[in-house]
Amino acid sequence: MPRLPPSILRRAHAIDRFLPPLLGPCRNLRAAQNELRWLREHVDKVAKARHAKGDTISKGSLLGDLVRQRARGKPLQYILGTEYFGDLEIRCRPGVLIPRQDTAASITHLVHLIHAAPDLPSELRLLDLCTGTGCIPLLFRHELFASRPSISLRALGVDVSYTALKLASHNFQRMRKLHPASFNDPKAIEFIKADVLINPFSDYDGGSSIKAALNYHRASFWDILVSNPPYVSSEAYRMTTERSVRLFEPKLALVPPNMDGDGNIAVEREDTFYKPLLTIARDVEAKIVLLEVSDVHQALRVARVARALGIFDGVEIWRDQPGVSEETPSSPIDDIPIIGAGNARSVLCWRGKGAQWLGKHAVSLTPPTPAYHAER
């Protein structure tokens, strides 16, 4: 990590003695000032809560303590205990991956695309594999309710980690309190444990494969499948992934094992999840599939695998901000359209009715009008 110029450190110190340690993880003064403000607000809140219980704490020493933790690289989200995912303040805990803005942007855009579709089923079924904090089904529900309250959503979040599942359920309960209108149905979202890499036909499926789990829950068909699976290669984990991510977030959520449940070794280890995910998508007859990826190379590999399956009517790649058009739109690679601005971030596949829900017209005589314009 390049050293910070002493002039910045001096300037930071002149403003507030807590700023210089925050410059390490934040890298610039603006970000450090923001974080310090949020930490102070947090300390005030904690002090107030303790005070209400007849307890007093020293705000100065608590703040000092938190700043030290942050300076060592602990993610601010774990310190404050939450992260914003779209409009939702999602609870975060060590052991479970912190939700990312990029993921929220894709999910928001997906809902934005489908919300006006005339032929959405009155109950829309969403399967989220590798759900972590449960942020994806929660945001999907919240956004869909805002634009199309008459459609009810039935969502299922799946993860192998008990820690994650516990937190996801907690988040659902939390949202029911914070946004009672969007989350009025206590059964709308459920979370179950399953391993998406276990092949249901292999010998050692002790009932923990996704297929077994779905059968058990009598829920074999899903309209939309989304997943943000582990996708970091071991090399990128060493070279590209931020120190704070490596030191504090669970590796299970980031780096895939190098073989799937069948003992098949993926050529690119970081791609381990995608084939099993697409197979599940086929089996549950998903009409729309949205898979997050690491970069444009992985996006293209995943898109090709999806195409080779021969079941989808369309495949495209979304960038970090799929709703924002670049000044010079990217031209398709291998006939695969690339949409939005930023890094390549996910692969979208659709078939059957999915095309209409997304506003894609399978057969169109008129040239497609650009549906993407700068979002507000």
Next chain:
Amino acid sequence: MTTTPWVCRNCLSRIAWPSIRRIRTSIRFQSTGSVVESVPPALLARARNIALEHKQLTDQLADGFDTRAAKKAGEYSSIVNALKEWDKASESVTELSSLIHDSDAELRELAAEDLDATREQLQNASQSLVTSLVPIHPFAHLPCLLEIRPGAGGSEAAIFAGDLLSMYQAFCNRSGFRFTLLKYENVNGTQEAGVPLSEAILEVDQENAYGVFRCEAGIHRVQRVPVTETKGRTHTSAASVHVLPSLQENSAQNEDFDDPESDYYIDQKEVRLEVMRAGGAGGQHVNKTESAVRLTHIPSNIVVSMQDSRSQPKNKEMAWTLLRSRIAQLRREKREEEMVAMRRSVVGVAKMGRGDKVRTYNYGQQRVTDHRSGTTVHDLDDVMEGGPTLEKIMESVRGWLMEQDVAAMIFEGDTKKR
């Protein structure tokens, strides 16, 4: 709710003379606290002219019905009635005042008894007469944004900017106005008071707030010995206050955003949205907390950025509110420039400009002077605590503003006739 129409960008005359309306809530606010003691002669003259015109109109109507004349007469009738009341009260006061010096003791006593009540009547009548005549600012009924920034004078100016913010917050608290700190940046990134402020935007979420606060716009000057000054010298520094009418996304006037005639209308294609991204590979590789949003209105090159909240959508929403307000203000200013140039030649509206000192806070003398109304008060502490003394000054400026408006109105009326 008021039904004030959005002022069309091209109808200059609407601003100058937004038709004669009945007393609006904004004026009611003006009438709390201090009272209109007398009617400015120019206004009185105007009222008498209108009464004459009204008489002609009613005569005309007696001969045969004419919709336009009837409408006009209807508009004028409140003024005519107010004038009648005023004439009556003013006559009684004059009469009683002369009786007070009468040689007859009994009569003197009787007159004295009546005089107070009659004086009060006169005050009320003056109030109604003035308010029936004065043009109402087209945005007076809206909530507003107060933007406070330090001006010349280094960190002392920044401290004073913080003092002004606390002053307005205290004033709002005292008046029961709801407010939100939309943006707060002191140089420490904290919310502590007394720490040098770099920018604050206070939203006063109260009907009529723009009417109440628009008199606060301008340069506020402070003269005092800064805490950092070791030799005890008095410094002069300044902070600027910018007041914008505010229209929130969720307010009742929502539909106006889509009306290209509205000052708040923004063509979304003309706005560039940039969100601060974590940078680098993104996705699972980074967990930065960047949530800043920047909007650029391309035609006017107005840029607003927001990063106070950890939630990007929240920042986006606040940035849009701010952008709309800034653009509306810009449009309005442009439209009014012409007007001001015209008024400047007749009345001293020049003092109202953004670049002019409007008020001085002198700590050594515990004095606050407003340079527009010419009012001086001596309870500086009460002013800074947002107390009744501040209200008194603001009141005086509103009165002054009203006179300017009236003078301009009369002037424009005259030029139009010619």
